[in-house]
Amino acid sequence: EPxxxxxxxxxxxQMGQEVILxxxxxxxxxxxYWYRQILGQKxxxxxxxYNNEISEKSEIFDDQFSVERPDxxxxxxxxxSTKLEDSAMYFCASSEGQTNTGELFFGEGSRLTVL
Amino acid sequence: AQSVAQPEDQVNVAEGNxxxxxxxxxxxxxxxxxxxxxxxxxxxxxxxxxxxxxxxVKGSYGFEAEFNKSQTSFHLKKPSALVSDSALYFxxxxxxxxxxxxxxxxxxxxxxx
Numbered sequence: 001e002p003x004x005x006x007x008x009x010x011x012x013x014q015m016g017q018e019v020i021l022x023x024x025x026x027x028x029x030x031x032x033y034w035y036r037q038i039l040g041q042k043x044x045x046x047x048x049x050y051n052n053e054i055s056e057k058s059e060i061f062d063d064q065f066s067v068e069r070p071d072x073x074x075x076x077x078x079x080x081s082t083k084l085e086d087s088a089m090y091f092c093a094s095s096e097g098q099t100n101t102g103e104l105f106f107g108e109g110s111r112l113t114v115l
Numbered sequence: 116a117q118s119v120a121q122p123e124d125q126v127n128v129a130e131g132n133x134x135x136x137x138x139x140x141x142x143x144x145x146x147x148x149x150x151x152x153x154x155x156x157x158x159x160x161x162x163x164x165x166x167x168x169x170x171x172v173k174g175s176y177g178f179e180a181e182f183n184k185s186q187t188s189f190h191l192k193k194p195s196a197l198v199s200d201s202a203l204y205f206x207x208x209x210x211x212x213x214x215x216x217x218x219x220x221x222x223x224x225x226x227x228x
Contacts, residue, residue, distance in 0.1 A: 004158075031214060043159065043205060043218040055214050091158055103149060104216060106158040 002026045006092050006107035013082055014115055021077045021110045023092030032075045033093040082114045117142045119208045121219035128196045128226055136191040136222045138206030148189040149207040149216060150180055165189060196226045
């Protein structure tokens with residue numbers, strides 16, 4: 001069964017460092033998303049991406065965050081200058097079409113720890 | 116603005132008993148509703164969705180959910196709980212033209228043997 005894969009599974013970084021989280025969405029999916037979850041709590045939307053551009057972003061997704069699809073298969077989330085409060089589990093997801101007709105498929109997550 | 120509420124932080128049930136995990140929503144327009152499950156240190160797995168049609172929706176692992184428009188609810192149910200159902204359950208809603216899903220705060224289900 002096709003799945004969304006994420007790397008790394010866990011990354012530890014120093015405050016102020018740049019981090020790149022990588023995702024390989026399901027191959028025929030068109031919509032891509034990043035969510036984050038702090039300490040097993042609420043799952044928060046960060047950004048959605050379609051047709052090589054951001055389609056929607058939340059207030060959390062400020063100038064320190066960026067996304068791109070560099071090679072047609074990977075979908076990356078970059079955090080330019082990490083802060084302590086960026087420590088969370090980051091989930092990538094993809095869907096065939098808009099989420100009103102289909103569910104999102106999530107990866108297993110990348111745990112980011114900022115020291 | 117779209118929102119979803121899960122009023123219970125935790126639900127405890129004995130194995131073999133029926134379970135209900137509650138969810139209420141607020142959207143403009145027709146709601147598109149989802150349930151996801153998260154096992155420890157894992158991603159979110161899709162359980163079921165309501166888009167249109169029958170108010171009772173059947174999903175994975177024997178779960179079902181009942182859409183109630185007048186009560187703006189979408190409660191998750193299972194006739195007979197298993198210990199392996201113990202996990203974190205999230206209700207989610209999409210409304211309008213937004214691409215994203217909005218998740219509730221989650222309900223931890225604990226099924227005791």
